[in-house]
Every structure is written in structure tokens, then in C-alpha cells.
Amino acid sequence: MTTVSEAIKKRHSARAFLDKDVDIDIVKNIIEIAKQSPSGVNTQPWNIYVLSSDARNKLVDEATSRYDQGKMDGQEYLVYPKEMPDWYKERRRGVGWAMYGALGIEKGDTEKMMAQGRKNYEFFGAPVGIFVTVKNCVGPNGWGHVGHFIQNICLLAIENGLATCLQEAWAELPKLLREHINYPDDETLWCGIALGYEDEADPVNQFRTEREDLENFSKFLK
Numbered sequence: 696m697t698t699v700s701e702a703i704k705k706r707h708s709a710r711a712f713l714d715k716d717v718d719i720d721i722v723k724n725i726i727e728i729a730k731q732s733p734s735g736v737n738t739q740p741w742n743i744y745v746l747s748s749d750a751r752n753k754l755v756d757e758a759t760s761r762y763d764q765g766k767m768d769g770q771e772y773l774v775y776p777k778e779m780p781d782w783y784k785e786r787r788r789g790v791g792w793a794m795y796g797a798l799g800i801e802k803g804d805t806e807k808m809m810a811q812g813r814k815n816y817e818f819f820g821a822p823v824g825i826f827v828t829v830k831n832c833v834g835p836n837g838w839g840h841v842g843h844f845i846q847n848i849c850l851l852a853i854e855n856g857l858a859t860c861l862q863e864a865w866a867e868l869p870k871l872l873r874e875h876i877n878y879p880d881d882e883t884l885w886c887g888i889a890l891g892y893e894d895e896a897d898p899v900n901q902f903r904t905e906r907e908d909l910e911n912f913s914k915f916l917k
């Protein structure tokens with residue numbers, strides 16, 4: 696059995712998946728356990744929409760077509776801050792270049808970058824696409840609580856031999872998603888989750904992101 700530490704260390708964003716179906720009962724079991732996540736006064740301010748087979752494929756067709764035509768809806772919440780401090784820019788660039796480096800995409804090659812960005816809207820080939828919404832009334836505090844739920848899904852995926860990629864890219868298509876998954880007006884679409892069996896041989900899955908040293912973000916007070 697995978698320990699929690701092993702699952703945390705093994706989890707990373709997978710951006711290429713095998714063409715292999717995921718048993719929907721495994722997905723249901725993951726969600727069933729993930730729902731034990733803590734939330735303030737037990738609000739459980741999340742809802743989840745799981746797409747596979749036709750539902751997934753129809754969405755992918757329309758989303759990639761919108762991407763190709765440059766007809767995205769635009770964000771209903773601010774995905775990135777308007778003012779990015781230097782540390783934010785550096786970390787953002789760091790992950791971007793690690794990924795493009797693994798793929799052999801050079802700086803300035805916008806065509807290849809766009810093609811990689813497009814893969815978000817194919818769930819990177821994952822057979823299951825999940826959407827997570829947050830109840831509007833909870834505000835920023837509640838988004839953190841939904842984060843617990845999302846992380847549990849990611850770790851349980853590892854325990855089941857699966858991999859994930861969280862995808863705020865879908866925040867660019869809230870209207871299209873409203874048509875496909877019919878989430879109500881009192882929910883905000885936060886992110887997608889690509890779920891499937893990782894293609895470990897694909898170059899995009901070869902790199903790992905770094906983390907800050909513990910002493911740079913922790914204080915131990917006695």
C-alpha cells in the first residue's frame with residue numbers, strides 16, 4: 696500500500712496519458728474517500744463533474760475548436776494576479792521552461808508553445824476529465840478548503856496507479872463548460888483535472904519541478 700509520503704513525493708503533473716480507459720468505479724471510490732477532506736464548519740463547498748467517453752470527447756472537440764479559432768470565453772475569476780512580483784514571475788518562468796526544455800521547444804517558438812497549450816483542452820489525452828467548482832458564497836477562505844479536496848483526489852489517484860494534472864486552463868471556457876456540465880449560477884468553475892494512466896515514456900513527463908528550501912519559508916519559534 697502506498698504511504699501518504701510516497702504518494703506526495705510521487706505525484707506530479709502528468710501531461711501525457713496512455714490511451715487506456717479508467718474504470719469509473721475507481722473514480723467514484725477516489726471521490727468517495729476524498730470527500731473526507733476538512734472544510735470550515737464542514738461546509739464542503741465543492742462540487743465535482745466527471746466526464747468520460749462521449750461527454751469528454753464532445754467537450755474536447757468544441758474546446759479545441761474554440762482554442763484554434765481564438766474564441767475563448769475569458770476568465771470569471773482572476774487566474775493570475777494583475778501585478779506579478781518578481782518571485783512569482785521567476786517561478787512561473789521556471790516551470791514553463793522546465794516543460795518546454797523537456798519538449799525541446801525553444802524560446803520564441805510560439806507555434807509549438809500554442810500547440811502544447813492546446814493539449815490542455817484535450818486533457819492531455821487522459822480518458823477522464825474532472826471539473827471542480829466552488830460555492831460562490833464561501834469566498835477566498837472556502838477556495839482553500841476545496842484545495843484540500845483536490846489534493847486528496849490527486850494523492851488517491853497515485854494510490855490507484857493513476858496520474859493527474861490540475862488545469863486552470865479550463866477557467867478560460869466557463870461558458871462552454873456551463874453548456875456541457877450545467878453547473879449552477881451559485882458555483883464558480885475553478886479547475887479541471889486530467890485523470891488517467893501516465894505515459895511515463897513521453898518527454899513532457901520527464902521533468903520535475905523544484906521546491907523552495909524549508910528554511911526559506913518556515914520559522915520555528917520556541
Ligand SMILES: Cc1cc2nc3c(=O)[nH]c(=O)nc-3n(C[C@H](O)[C@H](O)[C@H](O)COP(=O)(O)O)c2cc1C
Nearest residue numbers: 706707708710790815860861862863864865886904
Ligand atoms: C489549481 C492548479 C491549476 C493548474 N493548472 C494547470 C494548467 O492549466 N495546465 C498545466 O499544464 N498545469 C497546471 N497546473 C500544474 C502546475 O503547473 C504544477 O502543479 C506546478 O508547476 C508544480 O508542478 P508539479 O505538479 O509537477 O509538482 C495547475 C496546478 C494547480 C494547483
